Amino acid sequence: MLRFLDKYGVNCLHINGDFVGYDSLVNTVLDALAADGKPIVCPHPSDSAEALTIKVRYLSDKIQPLEYIDGKSDWVDLRAAEDVELKTGESKLIPLGIAMQLPKGYEAIVAPRSSTYKNFGIRQTNSIGVIDETYCGDNDQWYFPARADRHTVIHAGDRICQFRIEKHQPQLFFESVDTLGNADRGGIGSTGKR
Numbered sequence: 393m394l395r396f397l398d399k400y401g402v403n404c405l406h407i408n409g410d411f412v413g414y415d416s417l418v419n420t421v422l423d424a425l426a427a428d429g430k431p432i433v434c435p436h437p438s439d440s441a442e443a444l445t446i447k448v449r450y451l452s453d454k455i456q457p458l459e460y461i462d463g464k465s466d467w468v469d470l471r472a473a474e475d476v477e478l479k480t481g482e483s484k485l486i487p488l489g490i491a492m493q494l495p496k497g498y499e500a501i502v503a504p505r506s507s508t509y510k511n512f513g514i515r516q517t518n519s520i521g522v523i524d525e526t527y528c529g530d531n532d533q534w535y536f537p538a539r540a541d542r543h544t545v546i547h548a549g550d551r552i553c554q555f556r557i558e559k560h561q562p563q564l565f566f567e568s569v570d571t572l573g574n575a576d577r578g579g580i581g582s583t584g585k586r
C-alpha cells in the first residue's frame with residue numbers, strides 16, 4: 393500500500409505544499425512507485441513561510457507544553473495550572489500557567505473548549521478572552537475567568553479552554569454623520585424564524 397507522510401510521519405494530503413488534485417495525485421503515485429514504495433516526504437506547516445514562532449514562558453510545572461495538533465483544529469488547548477475547587481455560583485480567575493510574546497501584529501482569542509461545560513460545569517465569565525500583544529511580560533500570566541454552575545473540581549493539567557491568534561484589525565477612525573444613506577434592514581429577528 394502506498395502511504396503519503398509528512399516529515400513527522402503523519403498521513404497527509406498535501407504534496408509540495410499544494411492540495412493534491414487528481415492529476416498530481418497520479419503523478420505522485422507514479423513517483424512513489426518509482427521510489428519503490430518508500431513514503432514521500434511532504435512539507436510540514438512549520439516549514440512554510442506562514443509558520444510563526446511564539447515565545448512561551450511556562451509558569452507552572454504542572455502543565456504539559458503547548459501543542460499545535462495539525463489536521464484536527466488549529467486552536468491550541470490550554471490547561472489549568474493549579475487544582476481549583478468551586479462551589480455553585482463561585483467564580484475565579486483560573487491561572488493557565490503560561491505567559492507569551494505573541495507575534496507582532498497579532499492578538500489571541502481564548503474560548504472554552506466545547507466540552508468544558510459538560511466536564512466541569514464552568515462558564516467563561518467574559519464570554520470571550522482577548523489577549524493583547526502588549527500583554528507579554530514574564531509575569532503576564534494568562535487566566536481563564538470562570539463561574540461554576542455546580543460544585544466542581546478542576547485538576548492541574550486539565551484542558552479547560554483553547555486559543556488561536558488573529559491579526560489586528562486596521563486602524564479605525566470614527567466619523568459622526570446625520571444619515572448613513574442606507575435603507576433600514578429591520579429590527580433584530582426581522583427575517584423570521586424559518
Ligand SMILES: O=c1ccn([C@H]2C[C@H](O)[C@@H](COP(=O)(O)OP(=O)(O)OP(=O)(O)O)O2)c(=O)[nH]1
Nearest residue numbers: 502518520521522523524527533534535536537
Ligand atoms: O480571558 C482573558 C482575558 C484577558 N486576559 C489578560 C490578557 C489581556 O491582555 C489582559 C487585559 O484584558 P482586557 O483588556 O480584556 O481587560 P481589561 O478589563 O480591559 O483590563 P486592562 O485594564 O488590564 O486592559 O488580561 C486573560 O488572561 N484572560
